[in-house]
Amino acid sequence: MPSRSDLKRLYDVGAQLAPMTHQQQDWPYEISPDAYKAYLQPPHDVGGQASGPSVFEEKEEELWELNTYVTCEVLGWKGVWNSEERRRIGNNDLGASLYYGFPYYGRWIWAAARMLVDKKHISLMELLEKIAEVKARHAAG
Amino acid sequence: MPPAERKSLPARFEPGDRVRVKELPNLYYSRTQMYVRGVIGTVAVCTYTDLKPEDEAWSRDDAPYEQYYIIRFRQKDLWAEYPFDKDTLQTELPDSWLEPVTA
Amino acid sequence: MAHDHDHEHDHDGGHPAAPMVAEVTDFEILEIAVRELAIEKGLFTVDEHRKFTEWAESIGPASGSRLVAKAWTDPAFKARVLADATKASLEVGIDWSQPTGFGTPSDYTEFRVLEDTPTLHHVIVCTLCSCYPRPMLGHSPYWYRSPNYRRRIVRWPRQVLAEFGLILPPEIEIRVEDSNQKCRFMVLPLRPAGTEGWTEQQLAEIVTRDCMIGVALPRADRKADDVRPVHAALRPVPHEEAGR
Incomplete structure (x- = not known):
């Protein structure tokens, strides 16, 4: 259980996820046609957007990243989902905040978990219990 | 893993044909980039037949297959300010997202 | 609000600051949970996962x-x-x-x-x-x-x-x-x-x-890509192949 001060810290971080427009966005009565289009543009469709020069650095792969890649691929191999479902869930359905806020393979594993629940292979409660169990196992060493 | 025999819609285009990418609204999912919509390009290659992304993304496996094409665009047609005449861009689109350009 | 994560990889402004990383990250936990559930439900086997991993490490x-x-x-x-x-x-x-x-x-x-x-x-x-x-x-x-x-x-x-x-x-x-x-x-x-x-x-x-x-051209005098910064993994894949 998070302490009350932990909870306050989580709320503060959450509040910062609001898109950086300069308008209040808590359920507006109406939005402009341009805003409607902007919200509905799939977050992964970034080609042509402006951005500054970048350092194109290399990144060493984490073990969990390799495992995530393989788990998602094997679920595809076994016909549990197809690649277009994967792209839809992991690039679009999660929304812009998670799309930009999560690591690359974080989106992949989020999508796999979501798919298993959506397709009724597991229940959400099973998933939550499993996450808690794995966490406890690792905390115990 | 496509089954051996699939009903496939006839290909409407062949290499060299000029095509315009449809300007459909965005909702939920797309593999057709915003930057090519409404732009005229030329069919460079007929590639393979498969489900269109809008069907495959919801696992509509009984939907018909259709032809995919690699389309070549002039960069100057894609980006109004593009400064180099010769540069091009290619991307791949299914038959449903294209419409013929006459004359 | 002050940033409370001055991680060692926080650098040069090109990327967001790396977050505070717990002993085992939430993504590691989620990955293990998903993999174990998929195996328990019979969606794939440990052998299939291993076979694909071996392929993934061979390319x-x-x-x-x-x-x-x-x-x-x-x-x-x-x-x-x-x-x-x-x-x-x-x-x-x-x-x-x-x-x-x-x-x-x-x-x-x-x-x-x-x-x-x-x-x-x-x-x-x-x-x-x-x-x-x-x-x-x-x-x-x-x-x-x-x-x-x-x-x-x-x-x-x-x-x-x-x-x-x-x-x-x-x-x-x-x-x-x-x-x-x-x-x-x-x-x-x-x-x-x-x-x-x-x-x-x-x-x-x-x-x-x-x-x-297509971001470089081969040259007779160069056998490796230009050196770029490398972000090191916290817990990398063991024995990762060279030349990646």
């Missing part, structure tokens, strides 16, 4: 380097590559139907090789995600997957290439290949001057990964 850009070197020295092979690259890949030991019998779920079997000429230079990207010819080139570099590369290479290719150190004159057509569906692409660059009489193996050594993405 790398050296296969592509061999394909390029062979195409440079054998015109008949080059013709076969341009006619049917998936089939011609077998001649350099790459079977696109592996490891499942129908290919990988993400890479398909529609491989195409883009031939550069003295007046045409190709560069590949996937603006919508990170499509990449894994069976032939291995896993994509992270910058290839980054929003920054995907945003800019399609619209400002000459600026982005310049940031990689590649400046081409306007007489050379730059053709960006935005790989957005099921075809997978790699670039067959021009054989550089100064390599006359070289063996296939000598030639393969100068065909680096970046040359096959």
